[in-house]
Structures are given as C-alpha cells and as structure tokens.
Amino acid sequence: MSTTPVPPHGQPSLHAVQVLGKGGSGSGVHVRSLSAGLVARGLRVTVCGPWSAEIGYGFTEAGAGFAALDALTDAGSVASLRSASLGAGLVHAHGLRSGLLAAMALRGRRVPLIVTWHTAVDTDGARAPVVRLMERKVARTASIVLGASSDLVDRARARGARDARLAPVAVPAPRAAGGRDGAGDGDEQKARAELGAVERPLLVTVGRLETTGLGPLLDAARRWRALDPQPVLVVAGEGPDRAPLQRRIEAEGLPVRLLGRRDDVPELLAAADVAVLSSRWEARSLLAQEALHAGVPLVATAVGGVPELVGDAAELVPYGDPEALADAVTGLLADPARRVALAAAGRARTAGWPTEDDTVGHVLSVYDELVQTFWCHGG
Template sequence: MTHPSSRPPQGRTPLRTVQVLGGGSAGSSVHVRSLTAGLVARGVRVTVCAPPGLDDTYGFTAAGAQFVPVPRRTDPVSVSALRAACAEADLVHAHGLHAAVRSALARPAQTGRRTPLVVTWHTRAHAEGARAHLLRLLERRVARASSVVLGTSSELVDRARSRGARDARLAPVAFPAPRRPPAPAHDDPERLGHKARAELGAVDRPLLLAVGSLEPHRGYGTLLDAAHAWLRLDPVPLLVVAGEGPERAALQRRIDLEGLPVRLVGRRDDVPELLTAADVALLPSRWESRSVLAHEALHSGVPLVATAVGGVPELVGDAAELVPYGDSRALASAVERLLVDPGRRAWLRAQGLAQAATWPTEDDTVAQILSVYDELTEPLR
C-alpha cells in the first residue's frame, strides 16, 4: 500500500539517505529494516550499508533499499567502500558507535559543508582500563561530529550530551510485534506451545526462556547461579537459552559440571514460538536500552523478569519483575514467586499487553525520524 506522502513535492527530487550498520546486532538490524520499509513507502531513496550476509537475514532489498555490502569495522577497506556508497547521499544515518565513526570519516562534503550525519545510539559498549578511555574518545568524537544524536533511551540521550553532542533527542525505536507464520486450523496456540515444550523436554515442568548472544555482559553467569536454587523445586524448571556467542563453551562446561537444569539451544528462528511455550522470560543483562526480548515478551503476554538497568525500567514500566544486575538470589526468588503465583503471572500478562500498547508504532518511529531528516536537509533542497 502506498503511503499518502510517498511522492515528493513537485519540483523536488526524492531524498537520498544511506543507512549504515556496523556489527549488525539484531536490535539495530530489525530497526533499520523497519525504517527502510517506512522511508521507501514515503518516497525516500534508501541505501543500506552493512556487513555481507545481513541482507539475506533481514531483507533490506526486499523492503525497497539498495544494499551495499560493507566489511565489518576490522576490515581496512570498509571506510573506502562506505565513502563510495555515500557519495551522492543527502543524509547519512549511522546506527551504533563504530558505524558512526566510519560514517563520519566517509560522508562527503556538499558545497563546502559536510553531509548531515544522524546517529542512533541503540545501546552502549562496555570496556575497562585503556579500552574504556578509547571508548570515551570514540563517543566524544561521534557526538561532536553528528548533526543530531538520537538515543533510544533517556540514559543514552544524557550520555550523548555528556560527550558533547550539540543536539541529542529521545527517539525510542519500534520493533515489529512478533510475527508467527499462519498455523493449520488444527494447530491452536495451546497445541503449538505443547509441541515446542515437547521438543525442549519441558512437558511436565515449567519452562524459562532467555534469548541473546552468549557474551559476558548478557549476565548468563548470574543466570546459572540462579539455576542452582531451582534444583530444589518440584518439578525442577528447565531454563532454555537461545543464542550463540563466545561464552558458549564456558557456559556448557558449567552446566555439565554442576548438573544444572539448563539447555543451550543455539541461534533460533522460532523465538516467538518459544515465547508462546514459556512460563517466564528472563533478561539478566548488565545493560539494555530497548531489548528485543522485552518487546516480544510483553507483546506476547509472557511474564518477564529483567534487570533494572539502562532503559529497561523506562521500557517496561510496572509490567515486569525487576531485579538488580548480578543478584542471583533476587533473580531466583523472583522466578520462584511467579511459578507459584498464577494470579501474579496473569496480572503481568495483562500489564505487559497494556504497556506494549503505549509504545510507538513503526509508523510513529518513521515519522519522527523523517521529520529530523527534513529539518536537516531542507536548506540543501
């Protein structure tokens, strides 16, 4: 369906934008795919620059963009490849810190001035020692080079301002609600949930679900600590972790050595179906802005236990059980209380659906970002 404002005003050429992804995290990639579809529907020309292979995963071309594969930040040719892609752009929009650093170097000059650079900070990196100092320098460089910094949470907006951003604004991104493939008439949601539980080995026991890359900042060590407490429950709940990453081997060793009721199931394409089957979703991260799992859990009416970090409290409001980061006892206790209290679980389901209804829609997000683009490019057009 064509958006009513999809045609540019008479006598004006379509706005040409370049969307730049660095590592291509799930959250930023899903957002760029959604943004691309909305911008194209409004008559904007979109080029997506991202690591090779991401177009197959997220469908930028299918959404109407031109896709330019650009090597990841460690590749020395990435800046030159990006410079060529940005040569004719009216505006460059980078998603993430490292994408922004390269975009600031690659964007062309327009009649004596730099092409406007919009940067969305979806999350923040974590580092210690010398790397932490380097990280602050990079953040300062990006903040000062940007025409506008968009933060997906209030904390990120404050961080951008503290790093010297001239213009930093709150711009919460909208992720699509979980989309499930149509099921045969005989496959109702309850039956599908039973099938998923049977596959995972949780037919007669509670199912807990965590989703995300297996990296230190995700808090899975704390989650395994909490799993010790669940060994004394009857029945013992099964914790399923969907995701891949460098911590997998270490986590699996702990699971095997300590006999924990945990399954690492790797990267999955059926997370919405797993959520449908789960009794509780878990988000134990050290820091999150607008977590994809939190979005999907609340949209699906699945009770969520999450750490009270970053943008999580702002995102979920009263619709989740919040615990301190790194506190395995608090995490274990919150889960145990939910498992024995169906009334509380039902209340959280209802609160989650109500909270999700307050979030900006994909159309809202596109409209806000497009207004920023118009503001920055009007003098040039």
Template sequence: MTHVSSHPPHGQSALRTVQVLGGGSAGSSAHVRSLAAGLVARGVRVTVCAPAEADRAYGFTHVGAQHVPVPRSSDPASVAALRAACADADLVHAHGLHAGLRATLALSGLRVPLVVTWHTRAHAEGARAHLLRLLERRVARTAAVVLGTSSDLVDRARRRGARDARLAAVALPAPRTPAQPQDPDLSPLKLRAELGATERPLLMAVGSLDRHRGYDVLLDAARSWRRLDPVPLLVVAGEGPLRAVLQRRIEDEELPARLIGRRGDVADLLSAVDLVLLPSSWESRSVLAQEALHVGVPLVATAVGGIPELVGDAAELVPYGDADALAEAVVRLLGDPAHRELLKERGVRQAAGWPTEDETVAQVLSVYDELTQTQPLV
C-alpha cells in the same frame, strides 16, 4: 495519526538518504529494515550500506531500498566504498557506534549531515574502555543529531559532547502471533517436548553468551530452583565466548539448565515458555523484553539501563548481580498464577503505548527535514 507525504514537494527531487549498518544486532538490523520500508513508501530514496549477509537476512532490497555491500571493517577500502555510496546523499544515518565511526571517516570533507542512532552501548574494560570513550566522543561530536534508544544513552551522548541528542522513537516490528506459529511442527506443546519440559515450568533467556549478559548470576539463581517440585527447566538461546564455561558449570553443578544455541524461532519459543528472564548488566530497548510483553509472557529483568522506562510496572525488576533476588522473583511468580496473569495484562497494555513504525518513520523524517532544510516532509 501523523500523515507523511508519499511524494516530494513540487519541483523537488526525492530526498536521498544512506542508512549505514555495521554487523548489526538483531534489533538495529530490524529497525533499519522497518525504517527503510517506511521511508521508501513515503517517496524517499534509500540506500542501505551493510554487509552482504545483512541484506540476505533482513531483505532491505525487498522493501525497495538499494543495497550496497560494505564490510563492517574500518579499513581504507571499506571506508572508500562507503564514501562513494554517500557521495550524492542529502543525508547519512548511521546505526550503532561503529557504523557511526565509519560514516564519520567516509564523510570527512563532505558537507553531508550525519545522524547517528545509538541502539546500545559497547562493553569494555581497562585500556579498551578508554578507547571506547574516545570513539564515542568522536562520533557524538561529529553527528548533527544523535538519537538514543533510551534516556541513559541520550545522557551518555550528551556527556560525550553531542551537539544535539534526543530520545529516539523506535518501534518493535510486530512479531507473529504466538498462537499461530508459521510451522505447525513448532506448536508450543511440541517445542516443550523438544526442550524436555512437558511437565515442568519452562524458563527462557536469549542473547549472546557474553559476560555482560549476567548468565553467571542466572546459573547461581538456578541452584535455588532445584528445590521446587517439579523442577523448572531454564533454556538459554544464543552463542558466544562463554559457552564452554557455562556448559561446564551446568554439568559440574547438575543445574536444571540447557544451552540450546542460536535459534531462529525465538517468536515460537516465546509461545511455549512460562517466564522470560533478562539478567543483563545493561540493556537499552531490549528486543526480548519487548517481544515478551507484546505477546503476554511474564518477564523478570534487571533494573538497568533503559529497562525500567521500557517495561514500567509490567515486569518483575531485580537488582543486577543479585542471584537471590532473581531466584526469589522466579519462585514467587511460578507459585502465583494470578500475578503472572496480571503481568501478562500489564505487558500487553504497556506494549500498546510504545511507538508504532509509522511514528518512528515520522520522527526520523522530521529530523531529516531539519537538517536538510527542505520543505516539511511530515
């Protein structure tokens, strides 16, 4: 195991870092909290610049970091507030593309190294896609180091002109054990009853109801499941602009599916489902995929982005946009308990090989050390 000093070298003050977070996905926000906790424990001063609601949800101050509320906006007042927070920093670490842009603007003229972690990629078409490329290029070329959470994000940063792009070690903060839900009223049987799946298979997808999530293909696949006995129930947890469109399809086509809205109990829901489905057009280190494998729930996912390298042989992978292949994989797994058990075993084994939180902090500290030219912190 790599040991990281909990105190700065003799005669040196503690390294001062600013972590910049935008609106923040669940994955990037949880990562920043985990990273802040590890850095603080190792004697690093951490300031997290994020919207006020992010600190309420993720508790950066609870792990010893200072929180400076900065809106996600790139307006002059927000950039000025961010610049003030970064004024005495030894290094700034932005998480996400838009956070990277705001950090780039805030650090203009300052000799402060910038690290940017690309946790995911934005989705845009037409003129917005051109603007997105320009934004990616500016952030990639400004950052001293770009850390990508999947190999294709590292390649994307290099194509956009990054001077130094590397694969990030990103740990999944360990979820609660599903066999021991925090709330006794959220036992698997009670959750299945609440969702209407006491005597039928329960399938789950989680994520914002956006176009790139592939829920249109998922509903196409659900038509095939109606011939099964009993008919599986698909639940989709999340909110987004496509809710009305998806709900109309479910009703008009009488599909065995329910939109259950945004949920704060996904870890508990995982204890209740038979299969997890991830039909997206692109994913990096999907938190849902990691949680499913970590707790041993069979996963069917599209072979896109960082998913194949993340899951290895521990999931059923299908092409994006192929409703028939998705439906066939689900039907095959539901009819083959032995293969489901094999996937569970493989999933737990695959998850055991992912970076730990200590390894994630150690990698980040080594990057900080390079850029600040301090004595080794790792």
C-alpha cells in the same frame, strides 16, 4: 503528522543511506523496519553493512538497495561507504562504530549525519579511553544523535553532542502471541515437547552468550534445581563464551539448554511460562518488548532503559544478584494469578509504546528538519 522530505523542484527523491554494523539483533530489526517504511513513503534507501545482515534481514526485499561493508580493514569499509553514499541527501548510522565509519566517509562532504545509539559500549578496563574518544568523535560530528533510551541521550550530551534526542525504537508486530496465561494450543505444546518442558515450567531468555550477562543467570539456575517440578531454562543466541558456559552447565547439572541462534523467538516466547532478561545493561531491550507484546510474564534486571520501558509490567531485580533473580522467577512460577496479572499489565504497557509507523514518522520528521536546514542554510 510528519512529512516526507521534499527536494527542490526538479531534483530526485531524497536518498537516505543507512549504515549498520555487526551489533545486536535490535538494530538490525530496526533498520529493516525503518528501510521498509522509508521506501513506502517515497525515499530512496541504501543499507550499508555486513553481507550477513542482508542475509538475515532482507533489506532488498523491503525495497532498499544494499552495499556490503565486508572489507578486512576499516579503511576499506570507509572507502566502500564513501562510494555508496555519493550523492546521498543524508546518512543515518546505527551504533558507535558505524557512526565513526560514517564520519570518516563523509569527511569533506556537506552531508548531514544522524547517528542512533542503540546501546552503550562498555567503558570499563583498558579500552575505556578509546571508547570515550570514539564516543566524543561521533557525538560531536553528528548533526543529531538519537538515543534509544534516556540514559543514552544523557551520555551523548556528556560526550559533546550538539543535538541529542530520545527516539524510542519500535519492534515489528509479533508473529505469535499468547503466553502461558491460558491453555496452550497445539503449536505451543509441540514447542514445549521439543524443548523438554512438557511437565516442567519453561523459562526463555535471548541474548549473546557472554558470562557477564549469563553468569548470574546460571547462578540463579543452581537454586532452581531444588524445585519440583524443575524448570528448564532455554537460551536462544550465540556468542564467544558458549564453550565455558556449556562446560559449567554440564559440570553443575544445571537445568539449562543453549539453543544457538533461533529465528523463532516469538514462538519460543508463546510457549514460555516466564521470560528472563539478566543483562548487565540494556537500552530498549528487544526481548522485553517481545515478551510484553506476547503477554509473557517478565523478570528483568533494572538496568539502563529497562525500567522506563516496562514500568510496573515486569518483576525487576538488581543486576548481579542471582538470589533476587532466582526468587523472582520462583515466586512467579508459584503464583499463577500474578503471572496472569503481569501478562495483562504487559499488554497494556505495549499499547502506549510507539508503533513501527510512529517510529518511521519520527525519523522522517528529523530527516525533514535536517534536509531543510542544509538546503536553506548551507549545512
């Protein structure tokens, strides 16, 4: 069992600063869960991030302090973070940009820095040299880099991390579960009616509206137009490519609805026949975790950390192969027994995943190790 880092006699409890950027929902959910767990174990926690994150995740409701990093320039954000972390026992940044801001804010201070890499930043194109430079800076500055998947740990080591470790990130227990392996209850039927799927199969995906991930999915949806009954695919999320995606949906008559941001994803999944993950890359996909927890059959691209996360509890297809994606979904819709088997396999798979408490305990053990090292050896 991990222990809470204990300061020297007469000193206050450890102050752990969490730094959160404007990234995906997975890191926000994780920091909310982690903050609540750390506070419950006697640590003082301050979350630094955009004010929108406090509104969305309620860190102060979990007992943490909050400092907004909404300056118009990076220099302003660094100054705010430097002030908020004054006297901190350690700083734990989540994401590449947050790690870089934290590294700059801690310059000249003997404070250990932990950085969790939740996802990989695209290194294709003109930005590639800049991204690699940022990764090297963060990897080499951090005392420890925690990777949400094995390939992220390998990436951090390749960028020069002195200590990189696997640290799977757990999601909170689902608020709703059930899936479509049995008869839906009233709430599920109501949700299906609102989404236009009373007599049609319901497919659910969640993600940022970008053509790199959703383009192949829309290609697959073209093939589903010929099915009877025709499934409806609903997409929960927002992003920069909403307008061109919507134009394509309308021009091609695709059975797809863009729902925008939703705070009822577990309820959407509980009503779904199949969940679909078409990402170009994922570490420890929040959608995949929620789908398997809910017992919803999942079709996902075999990218990043997805295969090690789901094992044989999902149908995996190559990224960028819309025919394979369409065929996998079509096959599941035509095979109720396979859907039931995948739902059972998904629930069994989740039993071996770390819980929120496991995740907090693991992070605490890392904190304890770092703090003891700095106290005993001077950083």
